[in-house]
Amino acid sequence: MLVGLGSADLADVQKQSLKIDIYDQYLNGVGAGAWPTWNSPSGAYVQVVAKNADTLGAVPMFTLYQMASNGDGNLSGLSNQTFMTGYWNNVRLLFQQIKTYGKPVLVNFEPDFWGYTQRLSTNADPATVFALVNSDPDCSTLGNHVAGLAQCLVQIARKYAPNAYVGFPPALFGDLYSTALGYMQKLGADKADFIVMQTLDRDAGCFEAIPQPSYCQRAGTGWYWDEANIKSPNFTEHFALAKSYNTGLQLPVLWWQTPLGVPSAVAGGSAGKWRDNRARYFLTHAPDMVAAGGLGVVFSTGEVNQTSINTDGGQFKTLTTNYLANPAALP
Structure with a gap:
Protein backbone atom coordinates (compact mmCIF):
# COMPACT_ATOMS: atom_id res chain seq x y z
CA MET A 1 0.00 0.00 0.00
CA LEU A 2 1.35 3.39 -1.07
CA VAL A 3 1.85 6.34 1.30
CA GLY A 4 1.84 9.94 0.13
CA LEU A 5 1.94 13.56 1.24
CA GLY A 6 0.10 16.58 -0.09
CA SER A 7 0.34 20.36 0.35
CA ALA A 8 3.87 20.03 1.75
CA ASP A 9 6.90 21.95 0.59
CA LEU A 10 9.71 19.95 -0.96
CA ALA A 11 12.24 21.34 1.53
CA ASP A 12 10.12 20.28 4.51
CA VAL A 13 9.85 16.73 3.20
CA GLN A 14 13.58 16.58 2.50
CA LYS A 15 14.48 18.03 5.90
CA GLN A 16 13.04 14.95 7.59
CA SER A 17 14.27 12.54 4.90
CA LEU A 18 10.73 11.28 4.50
CA LYS A 19 10.13 8.38 2.13
CA ILE A 20 6.87 8.82 0.22
CA ASP A 21 5.29 7.21 -2.84
CA ILE A 22 2.93 10.05 -3.88
CA TYR A 23 3.42 13.84 -3.85
CA ASP A 24 0.17 15.81 -4.23
CA GLN A 25 -0.51 19.48 -4.93
CA TYR A 26 -3.65 21.50 -5.71
CA LEU A 27 -4.48 23.17 -9.04
CA ASN A 28 -6.82 26.07 -8.27
CA GLY A 29 -8.71 28.67 -10.20
CA VAL A 30 -10.09 29.66 -13.58
CA GLY A 31 -9.17 32.98 -15.20
CA ALA A 32 -6.92 35.62 -13.67
CA GLY A 33 -4.55 34.20 -11.07
CA ALA A 34 -5.43 30.58 -11.84
CA TRP A 35 -2.82 27.82 -11.68
CA PRO A 36 -1.68 28.11 -15.35
CA THR A 37 -0.37 31.60 -14.48
CA TRP A 38 1.74 30.50 -11.52
CA ASN A 39 4.78 29.80 -13.70
CA SER A 40 5.93 30.62 -17.22
CA PRO A 41 5.14 29.40 -19.81
CA SER A 42 1.48 28.78 -19.09
CA GLY A 43 0.93 25.55 -17.17
CA ALA A 44 4.59 25.02 -16.28
CA TYR A 45 3.61 24.57 -12.63
CA VAL A 46 2.78 20.97 -13.55
CA GLN A 47 6.41 20.39 -14.47
CA VAL A 48 7.60 22.08 -11.26
CA VAL A 49 5.54 19.72 -9.12
CA ALA A 50 6.52 16.72 -11.23
CA LYS A 51 10.20 17.59 -10.84
CA ASN A 52 9.77 17.87 -7.06
CA ALA A 53 8.05 14.49 -7.03
CA ASP A 54 10.95 13.02 -9.01
CA THR A 55 13.38 14.43 -6.46
CA LEU A 56 11.47 12.59 -3.72
CA GLY A 57 11.20 9.38 -5.72
CA ALA A 58 7.42 9.80 -5.73
CA VAL A 59 4.60 9.79 -8.28
CA PRO A 60 3.16 13.29 -8.80
CA MET A 61 -0.52 13.79 -8.02
CA PHE A 62 -2.67 16.80 -8.84
CA THR A 63 -5.93 17.71 -7.15
CA LEU A 64 -7.97 19.66 -9.70
CA TYR A 65 -9.98 22.17 -7.68
CA GLN A 66 -11.22 24.60 -10.30
CA MET A 67 -14.96 24.34 -9.64
CA ALA A 68 -14.55 26.18 -6.33
CA SER A 69 -13.22 29.28 -8.09
CA ASN A 70 -16.43 31.22 -7.40
CA GLY A 71 -16.61 30.00 -3.80
CA ASP A 72 -17.03 26.59 -2.22
CA GLY A 73 -20.36 25.17 -3.39
CA ASN A 74 -21.05 28.03 -5.81
CA LEU A 75 -22.06 26.31 -9.05
CA SER A 76 -22.91 29.41 -11.06
CA GLY A 77 -19.96 28.78 -13.36
CA LEU A 78 -21.58 25.68 -14.84
CA SER A 79 -23.85 27.82 -17.03
CA ASN A 80 -21.34 30.61 -17.70
CA GLN A 81 -19.73 30.26 -21.12
CA THR A 82 -16.66 32.32 -20.23
CA PHE A 83 -16.01 30.33 -17.07
CA MET A 84 -16.52 26.95 -18.69
CA THR A 85 -14.37 27.81 -21.70
CA GLY A 86 -11.57 28.71 -19.31
CA TYR A 87 -12.28 25.58 -17.28
CA TRP A 88 -11.95 23.23 -20.24
CA ASN A 89 -8.89 25.04 -21.58
CA ASN A 90 -7.19 24.52 -18.22
CA VAL A 91 -8.15 20.82 -18.13
CA GLN A 96 -0.97 18.17 -22.25
CA GLN A 97 1.56 19.02 -19.55
CA ILE A 98 1.20 15.55 -18.03
CA LYS A 99 1.89 13.97 -21.42
CA THR A 100 5.03 16.11 -21.71
CA TYR A 101 6.18 14.82 -18.32
CA GLY A 102 5.90 11.32 -19.76
CA LYS A 103 5.71 9.26 -16.56
CA PRO A 104 2.71 8.14 -14.45
CA VAL A 105 0.68 10.90 -12.82
CA LEU A 106 -2.43 10.75 -10.60
CA VAL A 107 -5.27 13.29 -10.94
CA ASN A 108 -8.06 13.82 -8.40
CA PHE A 109 -11.14 15.42 -9.98
CA GLU A 110 -12.87 18.23 -8.06
CA PRO A 111 -13.32 17.33 -4.35
CA ASP A 112 -16.77 18.11 -2.87
CA PHE A 113 -18.08 19.41 -6.21
CA TRP A 114 -19.93 16.17 -6.95
CA GLY A 115 -21.74 16.35 -3.63
CA TYR A 116 -22.92 19.89 -4.29
CA THR A 117 -24.23 18.88 -7.70
CA GLN A 118 -25.94 15.83 -6.22
CA ARG A 119 -27.86 18.08 -3.85
CA LEU A 120 -29.17 19.99 -6.87
CA SER A 121 -30.06 16.88 -8.84
CA THR A 122 -33.40 15.16 -9.26
CA ASN A 123 -33.48 11.55 -8.02
CA ALA A 124 -29.69 11.62 -7.58
CA ASP A 125 -29.24 11.82 -11.35
CA PRO A 126 -26.33 14.01 -12.55
CA ALA A 127 -27.94 14.28 -15.99
CA THR A 128 -30.58 16.55 -14.38
CA VAL A 129 -28.04 19.27 -13.49
CA PHE A 130 -27.08 21.61 -16.34
CA ALA A 131 -23.43 22.19 -17.25
CA LEU A 132 -21.86 23.55 -20.43
CA VAL A 133 -19.93 20.66 -21.94
CA ASN A 134 -20.39 20.13 -25.68
CA SER A 135 -19.27 23.61 -26.67
CA ASP A 136 -15.77 22.27 -26.03
CA PRO A 137 -14.41 20.65 -29.21
CA ASP A 138 -13.08 17.61 -27.37
CA CYS A 139 -16.51 16.79 -25.94
CA SER A 140 -18.90 17.86 -28.70
CA THR A 141 -20.88 14.59 -28.57
CA LEU A 142 -21.54 14.68 -24.81
CA GLY A 143 -24.57 16.06 -23.02
CA ASN A 144 -24.75 19.47 -21.39
CA HIS A 145 -25.09 18.21 -17.84
CA VAL A 146 -22.92 17.11 -14.92
CA ALA A 147 -22.77 13.51 -16.13
CA GLY A 148 -21.42 14.83 -19.43
CA LEU A 149 -18.94 16.98 -17.52
CA ALA A 150 -17.55 13.94 -15.67
CA GLN A 151 -17.33 11.99 -18.92
CA CYS A 152 -15.57 14.93 -20.60
CA LEU A 153 -12.90 15.02 -17.88
CA VAL A 154 -12.10 11.37 -18.48
CA GLN A 155 -12.29 11.76 -22.26
CA ILE A 156 -9.79 14.65 -22.28
CA ALA A 157 -7.46 12.73 -19.97
CA ARG A 158 -7.48 9.68 -22.22
CA LYS A 159 -6.98 11.73 -25.38
CA TYR A 160 -4.07 13.88 -24.24
CA ALA A 161 -2.27 11.91 -21.54
CA PRO A 162 -2.31 8.11 -21.62
CA ASN A 163 0.18 8.23 -18.74
CA ALA A 164 -2.42 9.86 -16.47
CA TYR A 165 -4.49 7.90 -13.95
CA VAL A 166 -7.64 9.69 -12.82
CA GLY A 167 -10.10 9.36 -9.97
CA PHE A 168 -13.35 10.83 -8.70
CA PRO A 169 -13.91 11.67 -5.00
CA PRO A 170 -17.37 10.77 -3.66
CA ALA A 171 -18.52 13.62 -1.41
CA LEU A 172 -18.93 12.03 2.00
CA PHE A 173 -21.67 14.42 3.07
CA GLY A 174 -23.83 12.82 5.75
CA ASP A 175 -27.09 13.59 3.96
CA LEU A 176 -25.88 11.83 0.80
CA TYR A 177 -24.56 8.54 2.22
CA SER A 178 -27.47 6.44 1.01
CA THR A 179 -27.44 7.69 -2.59
CA ALA A 180 -23.83 8.77 -3.25
CA LEU A 181 -22.67 5.45 -4.70
CA GLY A 182 -25.54 5.41 -7.22
CA TYR A 183 -24.75 8.99 -8.13
CA MET A 184 -21.10 8.15 -8.78
CA GLN A 185 -22.17 5.22 -10.94
CA LYS A 186 -24.42 7.50 -13.02
CA LEU A 187 -21.53 9.95 -13.37
CA GLY A 188 -19.48 7.22 -14.96
CA ALA A 189 -16.89 7.27 -12.17
CA ASP A 190 -16.30 3.58 -12.85
CA LYS A 191 -14.62 4.63 -16.12
CA ALA A 192 -11.82 6.24 -14.11
CA ASP A 193 -8.84 4.41 -12.62
CA PHE A 194 -9.34 4.76 -8.87
CA ILE A 195 -11.68 6.14 -6.20
CA VAL A 196 -10.57 9.09 -4.09
CA MET A 197 -11.76 8.42 -0.52
CA GLN A 198 -11.85 11.49 1.67
CA THR A 199 -11.54 11.26 5.44
CA LEU A 200 -11.75 14.75 6.95
CA ASP A 201 -10.45 18.08 5.68
CA ARG A 202 -9.44 19.27 9.15
CA ASP A 203 -8.02 17.67 12.29
CA ALA A 204 -10.80 16.37 14.53
CA GLY A 205 -9.67 18.54 17.41
CA CYS A 206 -10.19 21.73 15.43
CA PHE A 207 -13.93 21.03 15.28
CA GLU A 208 -13.97 20.06 18.97
CA ALA A 209 -12.63 23.42 20.15
CA ILE A 210 -14.99 25.64 22.14
CA PRO A 211 -15.48 28.11 20.63
CA GLN A 212 -14.62 26.77 17.20
CA PRO A 213 -11.99 28.87 15.42
CA SER A 214 -13.11 30.68 12.28
CA TYR A 215 -11.38 28.11 10.05
CA CYS A 216 -13.18 25.15 11.64
CA GLN A 217 -16.80 26.25 11.79
CA ARG A 218 -18.93 23.16 11.37
CA ALA A 219 -21.88 21.67 13.22
CA GLY A 220 -21.95 18.12 14.52
CA THR A 221 -20.00 15.82 16.81
CA GLY A 222 -18.03 12.59 16.59
CA TRP A 223 -15.06 14.03 14.74
CA TYR A 224 -12.58 11.86 16.66
CA TRP A 225 -13.22 8.25 15.66
CA ASP A 226 -13.28 5.36 18.12
CA GLU A 227 -10.13 3.26 17.70
CA ALA A 228 -11.71 0.41 19.66
CA ASN A 229 -14.41 0.28 16.95
CA ILE A 230 -17.20 0.01 19.48
CA LYS A 231 -18.77 3.45 19.50
CA SER A 232 -19.87 5.20 16.33
CA PRO A 233 -18.25 6.77 14.34
CA ASN A 234 -15.29 4.44 14.08
CA PHE A 235 -12.72 3.08 11.65
CA THR A 236 -14.48 -0.21 10.93
CA GLU A 237 -17.53 1.72 9.73
CA HIS A 238 -15.38 3.94 7.54
CA PHE A 239 -13.57 1.00 5.94
CA ALA A 240 -16.93 -0.65 5.26
CA LEU A 241 -18.04 2.50 3.44
CA ALA A 242 -14.83 2.49 1.41
CA LYS A 243 -15.39 -1.17 0.56
CA SER A 244 -18.88 -0.36 -0.71
CA TYR A 245 -17.38 2.08 -3.23
CA ASN A 246 -14.65 -0.38 -4.13
CA THR A 247 -17.27 -3.06 -4.83
CA GLY A 248 -19.80 -0.76 -6.47
CA LEU A 249 -17.34 0.90 -8.86
CA GLN A 250 -14.89 -2.00 -9.17
CA LEU A 251 -11.93 0.31 -8.66
CA PRO A 252 -9.16 0.56 -6.04
CA VAL A 253 -9.41 3.17 -3.30
CA LEU A 254 -6.92 5.96 -2.64
CA TRP A 255 -7.48 7.82 0.64
CA TRP A 256 -6.71 11.51 0.27
CA GLN A 257 -6.22 14.59 2.45
CA THR A 258 -6.06 12.48 5.58
CA PRO A 259 -5.31 14.66 8.64
CA LEU A 260 -1.91 14.58 10.30
CA GLY A 261 -3.00 15.31 13.88
CA VAL A 262 -1.51 13.51 16.88
CA PRO A 263 -3.77 11.38 19.15
CA SER A 264 -4.68 12.77 22.56
CA ALA A 265 -7.10 11.88 25.35
CA VAL A 266 -7.89 15.59 25.63
CA ALA A 267 -10.30 17.03 23.07
CA GLY A 268 -9.30 20.01 20.96
CA GLY A 269 -5.76 21.34 20.84
CA SER A 270 -4.36 24.53 19.36
CA ALA A 271 -3.47 25.96 15.96
CA GLY A 272 -1.01 23.62 14.27
CA LYS A 273 -1.44 21.04 16.99
CA TRP A 274 -5.05 19.89 16.89
CA ARG A 275 -5.60 16.27 17.87
CA ASP A 276 -6.51 13.50 15.45
CA ASN A 277 -5.96 9.74 15.32
CA ARG A 278 -6.36 8.87 11.66
CA ALA A 279 -2.66 8.94 10.77
CA ARG A 280 -1.81 6.60 13.62
CA TYR A 281 -4.69 4.22 12.97
CA PHE A 282 -4.29 4.09 9.21
CA LEU A 283 -0.55 3.42 9.28
CA THR A 284 -0.87 0.76 11.96
CA HIS A 285 -3.85 -0.95 10.28
CA ALA A 286 -2.78 -0.92 6.64
CA PRO A 287 -3.96 -4.51 5.98
CA ASP A 288 -7.49 -3.41 6.92
CA MET A 289 -7.27 -0.64 4.32
CA VAL A 290 -6.05 -3.07 1.67
CA ALA A 291 -8.94 -5.41 2.55
CA ALA A 292 -11.31 -2.48 1.92
CA GLY A 293 -9.88 -2.11 -1.59
CA GLY A 294 -7.12 0.30 -0.65
CA LEU A 295 -4.31 1.19 -3.02
CA GLY A 296 -2.77 3.92 -0.90
CA VAL A 297 -3.27 6.86 1.43
CA VAL A 298 -2.21 10.50 1.01
CA PHE A 299 -1.88 12.65 4.13
CA SER A 300 -2.20 16.43 3.97
CA THR A 301 -3.56 19.52 5.66
CA GLY A 302 -6.86 20.85 4.40
CA GLU A 303 -6.15 24.27 5.91
CA VAL A 304 -3.00 26.10 7.01
CA ASN A 305 -3.75 26.00 10.76
CA GLN A 306 -3.97 22.20 10.89
CA THR A 307 -1.29 19.84 12.15
CA SER A 308 1.46 19.35 9.58
CA ILE A 309 4.69 17.40 9.26
CA ASN A 310 6.36 20.49 10.76
CA THR A 311 4.20 20.54 13.89
CA ASP A 312 3.41 16.87 14.59
CA GLY A 313 6.46 16.21 16.74
CA GLY A 314 7.85 13.72 14.23
CA GLN A 315 4.76 11.47 14.26
CA PHE A 316 4.56 11.07 10.48
CA LYS A 317 8.26 10.28 10.26
CA THR A 318 7.97 7.61 12.96
CA LEU A 319 4.78 6.08 11.59
CA THR A 320 6.01 5.87 8.00
CA THR A 321 9.40 4.49 9.05
CA ASN A 322 7.69 1.75 11.06
CA TYR A 323 5.19 1.07 8.28
CA LEU A 324 7.82 0.78 5.57
CA ALA A 325 9.69 -1.78 7.67
CA ASN A 326 6.69 -4.07 7.15
CA PRO A 327 4.46 -2.63 4.39
CA ALA A 328 1.06 -4.08 3.50
CA ALA A 329 1.09 -6.08 0.27
CA LEU A 330 -1.50 -5.32 -2.41
CA PRO A 331 -3.45 -8.25 -3.88
Missing part, protein backbone atom coordinates in the same frame (compact mmCIF):
# COMPACT_ATOMS: atom_id res chain seq x y z
CA ARG A 92 -6.71 20.32 -21.59
CA LEU A 93 -3.53 22.17 -20.62
CA LEU A 94 -3.14 20.00 -17.53
CA PHE A 95 -3.19 16.78 -19.51
